[in-house]
Amino acid sequence: MKKRIVLILIIACFSCKNETKSNGKLNIVTTTSMITDLVKNIGGDYVNLQGLMGSGVDPHLYKASEGDVTKLVEANVIFYNGLHLEGKLVDVFEKMGSATKTPIALGEELDKNALIGSDYFASNYDPHVWFDISYFKQFASKVAQVLSENDPANAENYKSNAETYLNELEALQSKIxxxxxxxxxxxxxxxxxxxxxxxxxxxxxxxxxxxxxxxxxxxxxxxxxxxxxxxxxxxxxxxxxxxxxxxxxxxxxxxxxxxxxxxxxxxxxxxxxxxxxxxxxxxxxxxxxxxxxxxxxxxxxx
Incomplete structure (x- = not known):
């Protein structure tokens, strides 16, 4: 019943398109803490960032609360892992995608031929792709692209932040x-x-x-x-x-x-x-x- 209430709220809220920015900055919502950290590095002070899942939270079992609805509705951009990692949020994102905005599933941007298969997920792929740093680098490039498209005035800043972060990921690969x-x-x-x-x-x-x-x-x-x-x-x-x-x-x-x-x-x-x-x-x-x-x-x- 609670799940149904959340979905109804989202459908109702998204029927009225919301493009509001706070303090002139994009409102960004992320799911996992890895994606939140990624967007923080690229968006920096140019975005208002809210992550749904904190330290120690299991994304496989996470359910959207009614308190999450406001964050999602007020977001200009939503980034999530996809590949059915956030299994309990799939219905929410599908409803949102059929309304006025489509959340960005970063995992869906990867070449499916390079992913590891899995019968445990509806996507048929293992979603833990951030443990290959080369894939996380692709995430970074996609985030910079989406932020630039939604906020052209700060496109150069996002590009610069992305280049810096990609260099840090390159150094991490060598160190590891x-x-x-x-x-x-x-x-x-x-x-x-x-x-x-x-x-x-x-x-x-x-x-x-x-x-x-x-x-x-x-x-x-x-x-x-x-x-x-x-x-x-x-x-x-x-x-x-x-x-x-x-x-x-x-x-x-x-x-x-x-x-x-x-x-x-x-x-x-x-x-x-x-x-x-x-x-x-x-x-x-x-x-x-x-x-x-x-x-x-x-x-x-x-």
Missing amino acids: KATIETLPKEKRILVTAHDAFNYFGKAYDFEVVGLQGISTATEAGVQDVQNLSAFIIEKDIKAIFVESSVPKRTIEALQAAVKSKGHDVEIGGTLYSDALGSAGTAEGTYIGMFEYNVNTIVGALK
Whole structure:
């Protein structure tokens, strides 16, 4: 019933086209914290930016509240990941797309032939594309393009900010590669709460195994835990990882299953997967999050 009320409100609000800017700036709304950070870097002080999802929020399970409706209605531009990452928001965005404005699904801009397939999502693709930095760079270019089209007066500023940020992402790629190369290939097996790191694995030659599969909407069963514990023992994996946006009890259960068979595996740390860290920290930025994750993974698996 609540979902229906939210959709009705959105349809009603969007029937009256809203092109209002606050203080002469574009009103931008974003979904995930990764996209919020991206738009912050490119939009800078030239936009009014509001992100729907904060630190530790799971986008797979996030539902639009009635309080979100005002933000969405007043937005000049809305950026989201797409590829059904924000599964509970799909109906909302579809209704908006049929009204007066179409939210920008950044993931839909990528070459589908290069994406990893997935039966868990209606898009048939793994949506965790930000873990390939080259894809995030494409996101950055798209954001700069959309902002420039909607605010031509500041197009040069958006272009300049995008160039600066793309250079920072280029430097991040080089730094990450150097760190990972210190880890022998036979030790590059990443076991986490759910399969958020497949693009990371593809980019940096890791075998990635998630206990819950690609979507946190699925639950890990006893057999999943037993099968993965046997895999950990067989491969002599030294560490497994919790995720900040997924309850740690599943990984703790996996650790207990391994120990019950006379073997030991450490919890190597908490990784940021579907959300960034707390605002004001290094991990609260995309670049800081990526560096932290890689340092944590390499340090524990060494």
